[in-house]
Amino acid sequence: MIYNRIKMLRTEKGLSRKDLAEAVGVNFQTIGYLERGDYNASLELAFKLAEFFEVPLDMAFSPRPFKTLAEELAAMKAAE
């Protein structure tokens, strides 16, 4: 299973699943499935989502769990 940050990226933009679904051309329930981890996006959909959010694909999808925002920020600070 591939982890993703779709929900975070979406809510950050104040969008509903329906909004996002329309933007990338899928059914709104498909977004729900991905957010809940019911199944993986196809490569094609993963690229569309990454492009929509303007992030590289592996910033939105990863074979390993993402850090939380807190961990991320702490790691960045530690790396200074």
Add this chain to the structure above:
Amino acid sequence: MIYNRIKMLRTEKGLSRKDLAEAVGVNFQTIGYLERGDYNASLELAFKLAEFFEVPLDMAFSPRPFKTLAEELAAMKAAE
């Protein structure tokens, strides 16, 4: 359809499809399908392949056609 550089990355390493298939845990014919563009890899397989070749995913897969090596090198030179 998503473009990929699997064949280039594989032959560069002097590997057969069978070798690569075993390394990422799929049937060797699946590699052939991907190389020929018969269908897309799943996100999961795309990540395994990128990791195997030690490149970021979007260096091995792209929604837009890859440049040839010649174009790539010319572009790099022009960017100096």
Add this chain to the structure above:
DNA sequence: TCATAATGTTGTATATACACAACAAAAATT
């Protein structure tokens, strides 16, 4: 040249991604 390995092709079967519908529950808006 002969044998072997690598690749392409066709066909069948299965798992999974996605669409769509109906309805329930929760959250947001008025």
Add this chain to the structure above:
DNA sequence: AATTTTTGTTGTGTATATACAACATTATGA
């Protein structure tokens, strides 16, 4: 509080990713 929007759940149908097998073709190597 009532209405509307958003999200979750279940179920069914279809398309596509992958496995596997058999055989043809092409390349490699002894």
